[in-house]
Amino acid sequence: xxxxxxxxxxxxxxxxxxxxxxxxxxxxxxxxxxxxxxxxxxxxxxxxxxxxxxxxxxxxxxxxxxxxxxxxxxxxxxxxxxxxxxxxxxxxxxxxxxxxxxxxxxxxxxxxxxxxxxxxxxxxxxxxxxxxxxxxxxxxxxxxxxxxxxxxxxxxxxxxxxxxxxxxxxxxxxxxxxxxxxxxxxxxxxxxxxxxxxxxxxxxxxxxxxxxxxxxxxxxxxxxxxxxxxxxxxxxxxxxxxxxxxxxxxxxxxxxxxxxxxxxxxxxxxxxxxxxxxxxxxxxxxxxxxx
Numbered sequence: 001x002x003x004x005x006x007x008x009x010x011x012x013x014x015x016x017x018x019x020x021x022x023x024x025x026x027x028x029x030x031x032x033x034x035x036x037x038x039x040x041x042x043x044x045x046x047x048x049x050x051x052x053x054x055x056x057x058x059x060x061x062x063x064x065x066x067x068x069x070x071x072x073x074x075x076x077x078x079x080x081x082x083x084x085x086x087x088x089x090x091x092x093x094x095x096x097x098x099x100x101x102x103x104x105x106x107x108x109x110x111x112x113x114x115x116x117x118x119x120x121x122x123x124x125x126x127x128x129x130x131x132x133x134x135x136x137x138x139x140x141x142x143x144x145x146x147x148x149x150x151x152x153x154x155x156x157x158x159x160x161x162x163x164x165x166x167x168x169x170x171x172x173x174x175x176x177x178x179x180x181x182x183x184x185x186x187x188x189x190x191x192x193x194x195x196x197x198x199x200x201x202x203x204x205x206x207x208x209x210x211x212x213x214x215x216x217x218x219x220x221x222x223x224x225x226x227x228x229x230x231x232x233x234x235x236x237x238x239x240x241x242x243x244x245x246x247x248x249x250x251x252x253x254x255x256x257x258x259x260x261x262x263x264x265x266x267x268x269x270x271x272x273x274x275x276x277x278x279x280x281x282x283x284x285x286x287x288x289x290x291x
Contacts, residue, residue: 001248001249001272001276004268005256005272007268011085013038020046025053029070032072037072038083039071039083039085039255041070043068047067048065048132051067054098055098056097056100057099058099058100058101058102060106063139067100068255071099071101071258074087075097076093076094101258103250103252104133104247105136107249108137112190112219115246116240116242117240120146124149124150126179127149128152128190128191128205129204130159133192134193137190137192138162139162142166142169142173147173150179151175152179152205178209186215189210190221191205191219194222196228203233205230212237216239217239218230218231218241220242220244221244223244223277226245226277228243231243245273249273
């Protein structure tokens with residue numbers, strides 16, 4: 001995805017993947033700084049660790065409590081800062097700083113709007129999972145217009161912590177822990193757990209507590225496999241479904257814009273994602289049309 005975007009933007013850059021143990025993350029970040037990397041993306045568990053190790057936090061990282069994107073800035077002779085990708089064009093720089101961002105939160109809403117064609121205004125949602133991804137989703141969904149949010153997690157205390165946070169940030173939001181009553185309309189059920197990554201995983205919801213007849217849309221942050229058992233059950237019940245590929249696309253595109261200062265070529269990046277992740281032709285679109 002990123003390399004396809006870089007090629008489209010005609011940048012002589014390369015996006016590489018590194019398997020980094022958490023104990024070595026700081027060492028790797030310092031190495032990238034010394035080697036004048038433009039920036040990088042982080043996945044779990046590095047997103048939380050990086051909060052303490054970057055030089056500056058963008059408002060997005062402070063707000064969501066996680067860093068998934070880092071940009072390196074170079075200091076010019078006049079003391080001003082520029083992204084390393086641009087500062088290189090002006091010559092040497094005096095110092096380099098790391099700036100942490102979070103592009104996950106906005107990507108969630110964008111993907112729901114695009115891939116489910118769902119307007120969240122005044123909607124009722126059920127959120128499965130209260131881990132890092134679940135927390136970000138819970139805090140972001142009200143910004144899309146959600147009026148009522150049900151929090152479901154194996155550990156109730158995590159839901160209670162998020163509920164208290166939501167009472168402060170969104171006092172008008174109706175927050176409940178557990179499933180809605182039978183017959184209550186649910187506009188969206190969102191799986192933010194990792195259940196579904198493996199064929200042997202249990203379902204992320206309690207089948208006896210949720211009647212699919214009351215649900216119209218289902219979203220799973222997992223994008224591989226293309227259709228998890230959760231999404232299959234939703235599709236067979238007549239729900240419109242989408243997986244997390246759109247979220248992956250938009251968080252990555254936002255990161256590319258942070259590094260380059262240019263508008264990311266979304267169409268090219270989306271095509272590259274589909275070709276790489278679903279080489280046999282399975283796709284989000286085919287799931288939606290089937291539903």
